[in-house]
Amino acid sequence: MPADGALPPEALGGQRPLGFYVHVPYCATRCGYCDFNTYTAGELRGTSRDDYAAALVDEVRLARKVLRDDPRPVETVFVGGGTPTLLPAADLGRMLGAIRDEFGLADGAEVTTEANPESVDPAYLGELREQGFTRVSFGMQSARQHVLKVLDRTHTPGRPEACVAEARAAGFEHVNLDLIYGTPGESDDDWRASLDAAVGAGPDHVSAYALIVEEGTQLTRRIRRGEVPMTDDDEHADRYLIAEEQLSAAGFRWYEVSNWATSEAARCRHNELYWTGADWWGAGPGAHSHVGGVRWWNVKHPAPYAQALAAGRTPGAGRELLTAEDRRVERILLELRLSSGCPLSLLAPAGAAAAGRARDEGLLEAGPYAQGRAVLTLRGRLLADAVVRDLVD
Known part of the structure; x- marks a missing residue:
């Protein structure tokens, strides 16, 4: 990876849509099933959440230098994590503002942030909307308390549904709820209840993912100790069919295997950008990027990430050139x-x-x-x- 992050000339000047992914790697607690690149307060070692927005803005400015005079405005921005809404809404707005200042946002650009239901309130959501966010995605996972407990999710049942109403009141036209099926101990009736609760909340998009038990997670260790049962592929298939049946009946249509929307306008355009091989810059620790057939990834920990940018170097850890x-x-x-x-x-x-x-x-x-x-x-x-x-x- 060149120290300045320079791309080969043939990667520049593309005609594909351009998006930005912004990774915020902070969580209040670590969920037992999660293997994402996230850090709790005790794991930060030499960096602080208070300084994060400044480092991220530095990477956006680096992106402008690397992409030179690329005229494309940014069509989608997706802020993911972690829990982005652990940061002040003003910090998220500062990051978005840097993208707007350096690249410009296309007319009607989609700007999404993920949110933990317990990390937002009506005032926070209102400020996000004022900062220019157009879409919010809440991690609901399940409506059943015992399922949430297995996942180590800290929000209470009913809070995600309330968040949808608060987001609508704040002016968000597009709202997603994320669900997980196949959690150990979850029954078909539990899953139906979660779908009913999600649909009843009134989002225009639902994502439903099969739980993947990742090596190295607390959930994997609990399954190996026999504390919770492991679900099998047949149960996952049954839950998927239930999701398709209930979501279709409620007016949602699948447009990607794990995603349903009430209309074409409700689809997640940023994810469509990934699925159709467009270009995106991934900013933040551990974020991955793809521009013109070049894929690269950043160092994972926030401390070396910030140090590299402060020294005027790319935080990129490595890259690959994709063949035809x-x-x-x-x-x-x-x-x-x-x-x-x-x-x-x-x-x-x-x-x-x-x-x-x-x-x-x-x-x-x-x-x-x-x-x-x-x-x-x-x-x-x-x-x-x-x-x-x-x-x-």
């Missing part, structure tokens, strides 16, 4: 997860043959297939990873 084959495979991996599917023209001969078999087996829709696209059926969504593996051959 890398990008073809990634397009298949990502676009197949979308309701629009991926072009059959991307497939090599073995993958094309596999797509024909998948259509015959009811894993790909026949109509779009005849029009040159591979689109997953509902059954195909349940087996998406296996279908993808066959198609990338």
Whole structure:
């Protein structure tokens, strides 16, 4: 990684949409299932949350130097974590302001922040809206207290639903609720209750993810000690079908395997930017970026991240140049997860043959297939990873 973060000339001057991901790596407590790059107060070692916005602004200014005179305004900004709303709303606004000042925001730009339900109140949400945020995503996970306890989530049932109402009152048109299914000890009825609560709160977007038990987490250790049961793939499939049934009945439509929206306008445009291979700059410790076929990632801890920027160096820890084959495979991996599917023209001969078999087996829709696209059926969504593996051959 060059010390100044310079990109190869051929990576610059692209025509793809440009977005910004801003990582805020702070959490009040560590959830037992989480392996994200996050830090509690006792893990910061030599840095403070109070100084974070200044370091992040420095990276935005570095991005402007690296991208030179790239004329593209930023179309989407997504502030994730961690818990971004542990920072003052003014700090989040300062980061957004730096992006606006250095690059400009496109007309109608989507600006999202994630939020822990217990970390916001009506005044905070109102200030976020005044700072220019247009969308907020709340981590609900479950409506059942015993499920939240297994996940080590600290909010109380009912608080995420109240947050949706508070966000609407603050002027947010687009609100998402994140749900997790497959938590040890969760029943089908628990999951139905969570979906009912989420839909009843009135968001226009719901994300529902299968719990992944990651190595090194507290939840993995608890499962190995036999303290909580492990859910299996069949239970995950059943919960997905329940989600599709209940969300569809409530007027939501899937547009990516784990995401449902009430309209095209309600879709998360920033995530669509990822899934369609556009360009984004990832700012913050551990953040990943992609511009013009170059992917890089920052150092993980906030202290060396801030030190590098203070010394005028990139915080990048390493990078890779994607080949044409890398990008073809990634397009298949990502676009197949979308309701629009991926072009059959991307497939090599073995993958094309596999797509024909998948259509015959009811894993790909026949109509779009005849029009040159591979689109997953509902059954195909349940087996998406296996279908993808066959198609990338």
